Amino acid sequence: MTLTLNCPNCGAQAVFRSPALPCRVCDYCQSLLVRNDAGVSAVGKAAALPFDVSPVRIGMRGRADGIGFEVVGRVRWAWTDGSWNEWLLLFQDGSYGWLGDAMGLFMLLREEPVARVRAKALRRVIEGGEAVPGVEAQHGGVKYQVSDARDVLCIAAEGELPFTAPPGWRVYSVDLKGPAGECATLQRDRDEATFYTGRYVLLGDLEPSGLRAIEGWGMPAYAS
Amino acid sequence: MQADAIPPRPQPAVRALNCPSCGSAVTLRAAGYSVTVGCPSCGSILDVNDAAVKLITEYHEMAAGLDIPLGTRGTYDGIEWEVIGHLDRSIYGAWPWEEYLLFNPYYGYRWLVTDGQSWSFGELLTMTPGYLTYDTLCIGDMEFRRFFAEREVQVDRVIGEFYWRVAAGERVASAEWAGPGWMLSRESNANEVSWTLLKLLTPAEMAEFGVSGVPRRPWPPPPHMVSPHRAWLGTGLKVAGAALGFLLLLMVFFAGGRWSDAGWFPVSAGVTGEQTVTIGPLRFDRPYQRVEIRAEVPRLENGWLDLDYSLVNRADQKVYEAYGAAERYNGVDSDGAWSEGSRASQVSMASVPRGEYDLIVEYRGNKWDGGYQQTFDGWMDAGNAPRVGILVRTGGLYGANLIVAAILLLLPLLWGLFRHVRFEQARQGESDFDPTGAAALFRTSEDEED
Numbered sequence: 001m002t003l004t005l006n007c008p009n010c011g012a013q014a015v016f017r018s019p020a021l022p023c024r025v026c027d028y029c030q031s032l033l034v035r036n037d038a039g040v041s042a043v044g045k046a047a048a049l050p051f052d053v054s055p056v057r058i059g060m061r062g063r064a065d066g067i068g069f070e071v072v073g074r075v076r077w078a079w080t081d082g083s084w085n086e087w088l089l090l091f092q093d094g095s096y097g098w099l100g101d102a103m104g105l106f107m108l109l110r111e112e113p114v115a116r117v118r119a120k121a122l123r124r125v126i127e128g129g130e131a132v133p134g135v136e137a138q139h140g141g142v143k144y145q146v147s148d149a150r151d152v153l154c155i156a157a158e159g160e161l162p163f164t165a166p167p168g169w170r171v172y173s174v175d176l177k178g179p180a181g182e183c184a185t186l187q188r189d190r191d192e193a194t195f196y197t198g199r200y201v202l203l204g205d206l207e208p209s210g211l212r213a214i215e216g217w218g219m220p221a222y223a224s
Numbered sequence: 225m226q227a228d229a230i231p232p233r234p235q236p237a238v239r240a241l242n243c244p245s246c247g248s249a250v251t252l253r254a255a256g257y258s259v260t261v262g263c264p265s266c267g268s269i270l271d272v273n274d275a276a277v278k279l280i281t282e283y284h285e286m287a288a289g290l291d292i293p294l295g296t297r298g299t300y301d302g303i304e305w306e307v308i309g310h311l312d313r314s315i316y317g318a319w320p321w322e323e324y325l326l327f328n329p330y331y332g333y334r335w336l337v338t339d340g341q342s343w344s345f346g347e348l349l350t351m352t353p354g355y356l357t358y359d360t361l362c363i364g365d366m367e368f369r370r371f372f373a374e375r376e377v378q379v380d381r382v383i384g385e386f387y388w389r390v391a392a393g394e395r396v397a398s399a400e401w402a403g404p405g406w407m408l409s410r411e412s413n414a415n416e417v418s419w420t421l422l423k424l425l426t427p428a429e430m431a432e433f434g435v436s437g438v439p440r441r442p443w444p445p446p447p448h449m450v451s452p453h454r455a456w457l458g459t460g461l462k463v464a465g466a467a468l469g470f471l472l473l474l475m476v477f478f479a480g481g482r483w484s485d486a487g488w489f490p491v492s493a494g495v496t497g498e499q500t501v502t503i504g505p506l507r508f509d510r511p512y513q514r515v516e517i518r519a520e521v522p523r524l525e526n527g528w529l530d531l532d533y534s535l536v537n538r539a540d541q542k543v544y545e546a547y548g549a550a551e552r553y554n555g556v557d558s559d560g561a562w563s564e565g566s567r568a569s570q571v572s573m574a575s576v577p578r579g580e581y582d583l584i585v586e587y588r589g590n591k592w593d594g595g596y597q598q599t600f601d602g603w604m605d606a607g608n609a610p611r612v613g614i615l616v617r618t619g620g621l622y623g624a625n626l627i628v629a630a631i632l633l634l635l636p637l638l639w640g641l642f643r644h645v646r647f648e649q650a651r652q653g654e655s656d657f658d659p660t661g662a663a664a665l666f667r668t669s670e671d672e673e674d
Contacts, residue, residue: 053254054256082387082388104331105348133416147416180352214330
């Protein structure tokens with residue numbers, strides 16, 4: 001499955017590990033690469049990632065719901081009052097999910113087909129409307145509440161991705177929270193909407209190995 | 225897999241920047257997460273969301289010394305935390321308290337909250353507590369009773385870094401619930417509701433963060449402090465109960481003193497009427513005592529012995545009387561051999577005053593012929609040498625002693641209860657709601673009017 005191509009910009013090796021992840025950022029020149037039938041083409045340039053102290057890094061492995069995963073990509077998002085990471089997890093069964101890394105909390109999310117979304121408050125967003133914080137929306141038997149709704153901006157990306165994430169890409173993002181730690185995100189850009197559901201997790205519950213070492217801090221007890 | 229082959233260099237932990245207002249160095253300890261920094265030197269609020277540091281609000285004040293300087297590390301529950309931010313908060317300037325933001329890149333954020341006396345360790349909840357009743361919330365089997373009604377609280381001063389855009393004057397609605405050792409705090413604004421679980425810390429736990437002199441018994445006690453008298457009271461009640469029970473047992477079984485063998489007297493054969501013996505002098509030393517008299521008739525069989533006792537005070541001839549009988553029968557019927565009754569009889573006289581006494585025993589032996597006119601004397605046959613033994617002892621249950629013991633045992637318990645109630649009243653004194661549990665006991669009408 002793994003396909004190794006050369007970056008058309010700098011010639012460095014670019015590895016594509018899954019057909020589900022046709023995009024990646026060149027590790028060397030930060031070119032945004034897209035794999036296609038003809039090979040690979042550069043569609044733009046990603047910005048350098050700003051300095052952060054996230055304990056997650058590309059190459060970290062772990063296990064969620066009994067399936068092993070590896071962190072293969074990241075998108076960094078920002079809004080007027082903060083920024084956060086979405087880490088892309090490639091699971092051993094070929095599926096992928098996201099590990100949200102915001103404000104010291106982690107969210108494990110999987111994409112769900114937008115067509116499955118029935119809640120009125122969310123359908124309105126999918127069709128171009130806005131969401132109001134506090135509004136309830138039921139999905140999959142969980143009574144969510146809109147906790148946040150705002151424009152967010154992609155500021156940087158690295159590794160492999162299921163979509164191109166050019167800097168300056170603006171999406172409307174609605175965060176939802178359930179009563180027992182469930183969470184969901186609905187994102188909509190000019191073209192389409194995507195819906196993610198999942199739950200809050202503790203990093204230690206993911207049995208992580210290969211965490212990022214951070215100067216002056218001992219590795220946590222949960223690191224294997 | 226190259227990532228595994230060469231371990232990457234550790235990520236630097238801090239980002240250094242300069243305050244655009246006063247120029248002093250500011251250390252960013254949670255780079256990538258932090259949005260706002262209050263300059264520790266001049267108090268100006270900086271925006272560090274982007275690579276370029278922007279000045280939001282300019283202040284020119286000397287930052288007052290903090291109990292825990294920013295950058296201090298301490299360990300709680302086995303995890304190391306670094307103090308990265310500090311907030312002064314209040315209810316419109318009154319009832320001030322302080323909050324320190326703690327950070328560990330592998331565990332996220334926590335809080336140290338203090339009202340100046342006691343300290344709590346706070347963690348943001350990712351789930352919503354459930355309502356058990358209108359005034360009680362629960363998380364699993366932990367219960368929290370409402371304590372502070374919702375009111376608006378504000379931020380008065382910001383030092384260090386925070387993961388949201390915080391500024392002096394920021395206001396949120398806040399309500400609190402308290403349980404034994406824990407508090408639950410709910411903060412909400414137009415967009416968001418957040419719940420924080422706070423655990424009361426011990427002075428030793430705060431010493432880990434370099435804070436000394438935390439009172440072990442702060443007064444008034446914080447809302448989530450467990451009354452130290454409660455456990456004492458519980459143990460005290462058990463101990464007192466056990467002691468009283470033991471005392472009772474002791475009195476019932478051993479308190480009477482020893483039986484004194486007053487004498488053995490023959491029982492005449494045949495129906496010869498009453499026989500009388502006088503035993504004495506008997507000396508009773510306590511102001512009042514219970515006197516027990518026991519008669520034993522070893523040969524008694526199919527008959528009875530009537531016993532009339534008169535205890536005569538030698539000084540004033542006052543008489544205390546009692547009647548007893550020992551009877552025993554046996555026989556054979558369709559069910560086989562049977563026997564009933566006892567060869568002994570015991571009587572007692574309560575509250576006999578101190579003094580010297582003579583015990584006059586009038587007794588009369590009887591035989592039972594089972595309905596047949598038997599000519600022999602049965603158990604009273606002279607060849608049988610029937611006799612009766614009289615034994616005397618004083619004592620039995622001394623109610624007065626028991627009451628004194630009970631009072632002595634209960635006194636410290638009452639003192640404990642008083643302290644417990646006082647503690648609970650002080651603990652709940654600040655609450656916006658009516659007192660419950662021990663604090664609701666012994667309320668004066670003055671309290672009711674509050």
